[in-house]
Amino acid sequence: MLMLTKTAKADSELVKRLLKCTVADPEYWSFRRNAVREHSHGMFQYPAMMVPQMQSRLIGEIMAVDGCVHCVYDPFVGAGTVLTEAILRGLDFQGCDLNPLAVLVSRVKAGPFFVEAFGSRWKGVKTRAETDRRREVECEYPGWRKWFTVGVAIKLTRLMRAIRSEDALWSRRFFWVALAETVRLTSNSRTSTFKLHVRPAAEVASRTVDPIAVFAAIVERNLDRLRENATLLDASDRIRRGRYEGQVQVAWGDTSTEDQRNGQAKADLLVTSPPYGDNVTTVPYGQHAFLPLQWIDLDDIEPDISRDFLSNTHAIDSRSLGGIRSGALDEVENVCQRSKSLTRLLRRLRDEPRDRALRVAAFWRDMDKCLLTVLQRLRRNAYMVWVVGERRVANRIIPMHRILAELIESRGGVPVTLLERRIPSKRMAVRNDISETMVRERVLIMRKGVA
Numbered sequence: 001m002l003m004l005t006k007t008a009k010a011d012s013e014l015v016k017r018l019l020k021c022t023v024a025d026p027e028y029w030s031f032r033r034n035a036v037r038e039h040s041h042g043m044f045q046y047p048a049m050m051v052p053q054m055q056s057r058l059i060g061e062i063m064a065v066d067g068c069v070h071c072v073y074d075p076f077v078g079a080g081t082v083l084t085e086a087i088l089r090g091l092d093f094q095g096c097d098l099n100p101l102a103v104l105v106s107r108v109k110a111g112p113f114f115v116e117a118f119g120s121r122w123k124g125v126k127t128r129a130e131t132d133r134r135r136e137v138e139c140e141y142p143g144w145r146k147w148f149t150v151g152v153a154i155k156l157t158r159l160m161r162a163i164r165s166e167d168a169l170w171s172r173r174f175f176w177v178a179l180a181e182t183v184r185l186t187s188n189s190r191t192s193t194f195k196l197h198v199r200p201a202a203e204v205a206s207r208t209v210d211p212i213a214v215f216a217a218i219v220e221r222n223l224d225r226l227r228e229n230a231t232l233l234d235a236s237d238r239i240r241r242g243r244y245e246g247q248v249q250v251a252w253g254d255t256s257t258e259d260q261r262n263g264q265a266k267a268d269l270l271v272t273s274p275p276y277g278d279n280v281t282t283v284p285y286g287q288h289a290f291l292p293l294q295w296i297d298l299d300d301i302e303p304d305i306s307r308d309f310l311s312n313t314h315a316i317d318s319r320s321l322g323g324i325r326s327g328a329l330d331e332v333e334n335v336c337q338r339s340k341s342l343t344r345l346l347r348r349l350r351d352e353p354r355d356r357a358l359r360v361a362a363f364w365r366d367m368d369k370c371l372l373t374v375l376q377r378l379r380r381n382a383y384m385v386w387v388v389g390e391r392r393v394a395n396r397i398i399p400m401h402r403i404l405a406e407l408i409e410s411r412g413g414v415p416v417t418l419l420e421r422r423i424p425s426k427r428m429a430v431r432n433d434i435s436e437t438m439v440r441e442r443v444l445i446m447r448k449g450v451a
Contacts, residue, residue, distance in 0.1 A: 007381050010065045011447065014383075015417045017061045018445075022419075029054060029421035029443065039084075039228035040109045042221075044181050046079035046102070047194040048283045050273050050387060054421070056085045058443070062269060062383050063089070069383075071247075073267035075255040075274075075374050078285075080106035082271045083248065084229070090238050092247040094267055094377070096255050098320055100309065101180060101289035103252040104301045108177050110248040112170050113230035113239055115223065121171050122219055128162035129155075129212050141294040141310070146198065147187045155211040156183065160295050172300050178222055180292035182215040187291050194288040196313055252302040254319075256369035266379040273387035274370075276400060278322030278363050282391055286316025321370070322363030325355075332361040335368045338410035341402040352394040360393055368407055375411055378448045383416070384408070386444040389423075401442040412449040419443035 021028045031051045041052045059082075063069045072086040077095030083106050086093040093110070097103050137144065137153040138160060144153055159182070163175040186209045190197045199207070233239045238246070276282050290313045298305040309315050317323055329346075336343040342364055349357040378384070388400045405415055421441050 007447070011414075011416050014061060014065045014445070017064065018058075018417060018419060021057070027422060029419050030423070032422070039225050039232065041079075041081060041084055041225075043109065043225055044079060044105045044177055045184065046105060047285055047288050048273075049079045050081040052081050052085055054387075054443075055082055055271060055385075056088070058385050058445075059085055059089060059091075059269070059271060062385070066268070066383060068379075069268040071265065071267045071269070073270045073374075073377055074272045075270070075370060075377075076272050077106050077250055078102050078273070080109040080250075083250070084109050086271075087238070087244050087246060087248065088229075088232060088236075090236065090246060094249050094251075096251045096253060098252070098254055099285050099289055099316055100252060100298060100301045100305050101293055101296075102285070103250055104173060104180070104296070105177055106250045107301075108173050109229075110250065111239070111244045112242045113226060113233065113244070114170070114242040115227045115230050117242075118171065118174055118223055118226065121166060121168075122175075122223065125159075125162045125166065125175055125219075126212075126216060128165055129158045129215070132158040132161060134158070134161075139294055140307070144294070147189060147196075147291055149188070149204065152186050152209060152211055156186070156295055159211060159215055164297065169300060172297070174222070174226075175219070176296045176300060178215055178218045179295055181218050182211055183292045183295050184288075185209070185214055186211045189291065195284050196287055196290065252305065256366065256373050266382075267377055268379055268382050270374065270378055270382065270384040270386075272385070274367065275321050275363075276389045277391045277393075277398065278359055279317035279320045280314060280323065281359065284317055286318075286320060287313050289316060321366040322359065323366075325358040325362040328358050328362035328365050332365045335364050335407065339364075339403050339406040341399050341406055345396065345398065345403075348396060349394055356394040360398065364403065364407075367404075371407055371411065375408070375413070375448060380448060380450045382448045384413070384444075384446045384448065386446070387441055388444060389441045401444045405444055405446065408446050414447040414449045416445040416447055418445070 031053050059072065069091065071092040071094060072082060074082040074095045077083060077097040079102065083093050083095055087110065095106060135154050136157065138157045139153060148156065159179055163172055163179060166172045166175065185191060188199050188204050190199055230239065233244065238244060279285050290310065293310055336346065346357055346360060349360065386404060388404060390397050390400050392398070401418065409415065419442065421443065423439055423441055
């Protein structure tokens with residue numbers, strides 16, 4: 001009873017602290033004037049990145065009422081926003097993602113922070129790339145001519161060879177991230193969307209880009225941002241000889257699999273923003289990573305990653321939440337028994353084309369599997385922060401925060417509070433029902449409970 005009373009007091013105090021922010025400014029959690037991606041947060045343009053300042057404030061407020069927070073967990077690590085904010089507070093971190101590019105970016109953001117060594121090695125990479133006169137293209141993707149001009153592909157290959165010559169894995173990974181951003185900016189795909197759309201032929205023909213010059217600018221920028229991050233960590237005495245003192249683990253793989261939690265201590269706090277639906281029809285994380293990963297040695301990310309992940313532009317997305325729809329309507333029945341909101345939604349979709357219900361069922365079938373593993377990774381009474389958005393299917397809003405809360409409660413979770421924030425800016429491919437819906441996010445805060 002004493003444990004419950006103490007926890008209830010902590011819940012009440014947390015709610016008061018969070019609501020206090022909105023008293024003076026109802027739009028506080030939107031961070032409309034304070035959402036700059038500083039230091040390591042700005043090293044790579046990843047789709048739908050979280051607002052660092054919001055994550056920082058949420059983590060800080062929870063730490064103020066729960067003095068036992070030592071390790072933060074993000075099961076959908078993405079660009080490593082939560083990771084960066086966790087280590088800036090001296091916390092351990094555990095994360096996971098199925099997208100190899102997300103794992104690469106996050107691992108680089110975790111360090112090492114060998115700023116001077118990176119600067120020295122950069123001179124060698126630059127010299128090798130600029131003096132390379134070979135003209136063969138070494139991209140393994142057979143359809144590369146659709147996405148790159150010959151001149152661009154030749155220079156990307158020279159950069160790839162220059163990076164491969166680095167003897168240290170930590171060095172290669174840093175430069176792979178810069179190359180990934182270079183590929184994004186120099187390919188024939190439009191940069192106004194995260195989906196792959198070829199630029200008009202006339203624009204491709206008239207466009208002049210130098211990948212080596214673009215790469216150089218990105219490396220210089222990322223060195224500055226790495227230095228800024230190192231300075232912050234050093235000021236709080238959290239790095240030794242360029243390495244973060246805490247424990248950071250970023251795993252590549254499916255969040256729902258059991259082996260992701262073997263050998264790891266329980267986390268004390270979950271902060272995450274899962275996909276809002278299947279990647280193919282919402283945010284195409286895998287499609288966005290497709291071209292950059294063609295030019296990166298996958299072994300430098302994880303030796304077990306198969307080239308099958310790059311067999312086509314949808315290969316990663318089809319392996320993500322809701323990517324496989326076969327049998328979803330039957331398999332989701334167990335999930336519906338624990339979520340009235342999902343049951344009502346699927347009932348309303350019965351008169352729509354079958355793929356609409358399949359899309360929803362497949363996502364929540366897979367999401368529920370993830371929840372089982374995620375909750376097992378947390379200690380008792382650990383707080384959870386879920387930043388979620390809502391999408392439309394058949395012009396019906398999917399109440400993600402309600403369905404998610406019901407499924408977590410069915411596994412012993414305890415609701416604490418719900419915050420709402422307006423998204424100041426949103427990059428979507430076109431004006432459609434998805435972009436119309438995704439203008440607001442909800443921050444669902446729950447606690448694991450003692451079960």
